Amino acid sequence: MTLVLENISRRFADVDVIKDISLSVEKGEIVGLLGTSGCGKSTLLRAISGLDQDYRGTIAINGQVIQGVHATTGFIFQEPRLLPWLTVQDNITFGIKGKQQAVFDRAKRFIEYVGLTGKENLYPRQLSGGMAQRVAIARALVTSPEILLLDEPFSALDAFTKMQLQDLLLEIWEKYQTTMVLVTHDIDEALYLCDRIVVLRDQPGRIIKTIRVEQQHPRNRGSVEFAHYKTDILNQLDFSQ
């Protein structure tokens, strides 16, 4: 699954939010979109997802220009966005079709996988923020997406839950080699997870630098190399202006 963006621009009410963004993502790659708040990261991700279609430019998945939501794309939002009237089990199987038994078995596997065994019959209101986001992750994975789009999926969670779920994401990636585009404003998160970090800035948002992180997973969160990358990125974002 390759993903190619060509000259993507989007305006809201005559204001350019992103302008001429081109990017190509290879199969199995984890690409981070990193930037300050308001630089158009979510806007770009929504264009890729097909939820928003009023952009200029083209987006192609496997060489095919997309029109609308693509069947093999999954989205994990910043909030869990669970359907409050469905149990954990039913939320997870929300997007899959097929024979009941097969759906059930598949759901069971992913419930186990994200560590929610025994919680199948709880309603969203009974879940903590971390558990709810695990359900959202399972819901996105259960349809085996080939491209997973994540919009600051862990930003509302406490530091420990965040680390756990980041590791869960890497496990998933190791197992399925899912292509991922991860929006984040957390430099450490980007360095820990991504093969490539695309740094966005300004209004309208544009790409100011792309950084390749060569380290193998699992990475050491506190390595000296990370500190160098981090300084570099902070310089790029240049808050002094």
Next chain:
Amino acid sequence: MAKTNTEIKARYAMKVSADHKKIWSSFERLLLGSILPIALIITWEIVSQLGWVESYQLPAPTAILARLTELASSGELTQHIYITVYRVFAGFLLGTGIAVIFALLVGFLKKAEYVFDPIIQAFRSIPSLAWVPLFILWMGIGESSKITMIAVGVFFPVYLNLVSGILTVDRKLIEVGRMYQLSLFQQIYRIILPATLPSFLVGLRSGLGLGWMFVVAAELMGASQGLGYLLVLGQNTLAPETILASIILFAIIGKLSDWLLKVLESRLLRWQDRFERGS
């Protein structure tokens, strides 16, 4: 082994005491709720027995009870109750059915909103009871005018609540549906309708309340049977105990029907995250 046994026992004891607590708390609630009504009835009875109020104005509770048993033993009472409940039920179904159809149209199609909403809002500003004479003129004093009357009363709360429920469904949840490529029909069926259920049920409950109000109005206007007819009968025969018997029955049956909807509501909305008050 011995240890696990005691553990099991301890856990069992905990469960039993939790059950007891539950039963006790609902019993306590009943007890607290009964204090005022019982005190009121006792005072009322004493005041009547002492002759402080005239019985042709306010008869004693025992006199009302006697009237009720008299009506019940002649079989008249079930007939009156049956016909009134039937009218409310039929009017409720009719009003709800029409309200649901219009609310779905207006909620989902902007054009339908432009067509129907102004006229519905205009009709809403007419006090519904003002229709009574016209309906009687058109349909006579038979069942159809009464049921139509009640349906009009039920229509508005159900319609208004359902429309506002549909219009305030969280756009974020609809996006989840779009991510899974649900068709428009599936989006309606799997996301919008369940999300709307809470406000629909609010509409049903207030609609039913109005239905009870309107059945009284309809039966006062002209009926030969029904609890509302008992009111008129009591007035004409200078029998306040008949009027009060009818009022009490209205209260009991109205409350009962609301309770049924409430049970339905708590069944259907188990998933809802509600505010829970302290004791």
